[in-house]
Amino acid sequence: MQSRIKSEFDAIVVGSGASGGWACKRLAEAGLKLALLEAGQPQSDQNFSEHKPEFELKYRNRAAEIVRKTRPVQSVFDVCNEYTQDWFANDLEEPYTTPKDQPFLWMGRLRLTGGRTNVWGRVSLRFSDWDLKAASHDGFGEDWPLNYKDLEPYYDLVEKYVGVTGMAEGLEHLPDGQFHPPMPLTCHETLVRNRVKEKLGRTVTLARSANITRPQNGRGACHYCGPCARGCVTHSYFNSAFTTVADAIKTGNCSLISNAMVHKILMDENTNRARGVLYVDRNTKQTREIYARVVILCAQTQESTRILFNSATKEHPNGIANTSGVLGHYLTAHVRSGGGDGELHRGGEAVRDQLDHRRLELVGVAELEPHRVADEARELQRDRVVEPEVLAQLRALLGRGLDPDHHVDRVADEAEQRERDQRHREHHHDGLQQAANDEGEHQV
Numbered sequence: 001m002q003s004r005i006k007s008e009f010d011a012i013v014v015g016s017g018a019s020g021g022w023a024c025k026r027l028a029e030a031g032l033k034l035a036l037l038e039a040g041q042p043q044s045d046q047n048f049s050e051h052k053p054e055f056e057l058k059y060r061n062r063a064a065e066i067v068r069k070t071r072p073v074q075s076v077f078d079v080c081n082e083y084t085q086d087w088f089a090n091d092l093e094e095p096y097t098t099p100k101d102q103p104f105l106w107m108g109r110l111r112l113t114g115g116r117t118n119v120w121g122r123v124s125l126r127f128s129d130w131d132l133k134a135a136s137h138d139g140f141g142e143d144w145p146l147n148y149k150d151l152e153p154y155y156d157l158v159e160k161y162v163g164v165t166g167m168a169e170g171l172e173h174l175p176d177g178q179f180h181p182p183m184p185l186t187c188h189e190t191l192v193r194n195r196v197k198e199k200l201g202r203t204v205t206l207a208r209s210a211n212i213t214r215p216q217n218g219r220g221a222c223h224y225c226g227p228c229a230r231g232c233v234t235h236s237y238f239n240s241a242f243t244t245v246a247d248a249i250k251t252g253n254c255s256l257i258s259n260a261m262v263h264k265i266l267m268d269e270n271t272n273r274a275r276g277v278l279y280v281d282r283n284t285k286q287t288r289e290i291y292a293r294v295v296i297l298c299a300q301t302q303e304s305t306r307i308l309f310n311s312a313t314k315e316h317p318n319g320i321a322n323t324s325g326v327l328g329h330y331l332t333a334h335v336r337s338g339g340g341d342g343e344l345h346r347g348g349e350a351v352r353d354q355l356d357h358r359r360l361e362l363v364g365v366a367e368l369e370p371h372r373v374a375d376e377a378r379e380l381q382r383d384r385v386v387e388p389e390v391l392a393q394l395r396a397l398l399g400r401g402l403d404p405d406h407h408v409d410r411v412a413d414e415a416e417q418r419e420r421d422q423r424h425r426e427h428h429h430d431g432l433q434q435a436a437n438d439e440g441e442h443q444v
């Protein structure tokens with residue numbers, strides 16, 4: 001059954017993620033009446049689980065196959081897990097096909113207010129003229145019709161609101177921004193940064209990340225608990241659900257309609273302009289029409305493209321906004337892989353420094369919040385400061401309320417022993433006599 005909603009909206013925004021959130025904030029604050037249609041459920045602080053330990057989950061976040069049952073594609077991205085699976089599209093309910101010889105993993109399909117900003121990695125880099133004018137530099141593609149100076153004020157505006165931590169480096173290819181104070185580098189990172197600068201003249205810098213390090217607009221400074229992709233009760237990372245969308249709703253000019261899956265744009269045959277959208281209410285399965293003077297599609301690259309194809313009319317049989325015929329071509333979904341890593345063989349002192357620092361935290365945490373100990377221990381492991389088996393012992397000691405002080409010393413000793421062993425192996429491998437002369441040198 002189809003119902004019609006007569007409405008007085010100036011504009012309809014489809015999708016409440018990174019782009020939809022901004023569209024709503026700017027237009028609602030400018031006084032326009034908006035309907036924000038979001039295919040997913042509402043988001044709230046109650047859904048955030050960044051401080052919830054795995055042992056409180058039914059399957060301890062260990063049963064990936066359970067998540068895979070309904071989200072075989074989404075769970076390829078590890079941010080879709082037992083904590084967050086309900087935030088993602090159910091791959092069985094929202095299937096898609098591709099030509100056999102062109103497989104495509106369509107991951108990162110969020111279904112809740114905030115879209116992908118709920119789980120994004122928060123890396124927030126500015127383009128420079130090396131990107132915008134790349135064709136002039138290397139001959140590939142086309143130059144953009146604007147340059148960095150044109151964009152700079154908009155980057156400033158967005159960054160001031162979003163909150164991005166970073167180190168100003170004065171690099172031409174990675175322009176500095178309106179940074180919050182940088183998160184401190186670890187000892188190892190400082191070592192690498194200094195050594196790379198000294199030996200290669202290159203800059204190793206902190207990822208510019210949309211985490212605030214001082215309070216802003218009612219949001220708390222990041223307390224470095226780590227799993228931002230499970231939400232953040234202090235609102236310290238940028239998520240449009242509790243920033244741009246919340247601001248838009250606060251104006252009283254923006255009505256959020258959740259579980260509203262937009263199917264197509266309705267066109268006015270006389271004016272050849274959009275006059276509204278048709279959507280499916282996911283709860284009732286009813287189709288509904290809603291009208292406005294302007295429709296803004298922010299439903300994610302491929303979803304927005306699909307809506308444009310679905311909106312084909314007899315005047316536009318190949319979908320609307322497709323006079324060029326390139327609709328659906330040349331899209332980028334997500335650049336997912338890249339980067340590099342390495343192992344720092346030496347650095348006993350750095351390890352010890354880090355452990356000393358950690359020890360204070362661990363002792364404090366052990367006294368105050370025993371359930372946080374496992375999280376802290378996991379972080380140590382993730383930072384690769386200690387081996388898993390040593391860590392397991394540490395965790396067991398802490399779990400039993402024993403003083404970790406003595407044990408952390410042992411961990412440092414073991415790290416140094418490993419370093420000595422490694423050095424020993426290097427001496428004997430390929431007759432690397434050189435290594436013996438380089439005592440004290442850190443290799444990067």
Ligand SMILES: Cc1cc2nc3c(=O)[nH]c(=O)nc-3n(C[C@H](O)[C@H](O)[C@H](O)COP(=O)(O)OP(=O)(O)OC[C@H]3O[C@@H](n4cnc5c(N)ncnc54)[C@H](O)[C@@H]3O)c2cc1C
Binds near residue numbers: 120307
């Ligand atoms: C795991 C992960 C890590 C990432 N890390 C980074 C990073 O470090 N740095 C970076 O710059 N980017 C990163 N990204 C990408 C970034 O999140 C996206 O580029 C950005 O969120 C895109 O914004 P958007 O508004 O186009 O879409 P989204 O944020 O995805 O929002 C789209 C919204 O539209 C809704 N929607 C979809 N179809 C319909 C429909 N038919 N009707 C109504 N609503 C609909 C969806 O439910 C969703 O809420 C990451 C993404 C993921 C998944």
Ligand code: SF4
Binds near residue numbers: 234
């Ligand atoms: S933004 Fe900071 S405080 Fe919030 S979840 Fe991420 S690490 Fe924790």
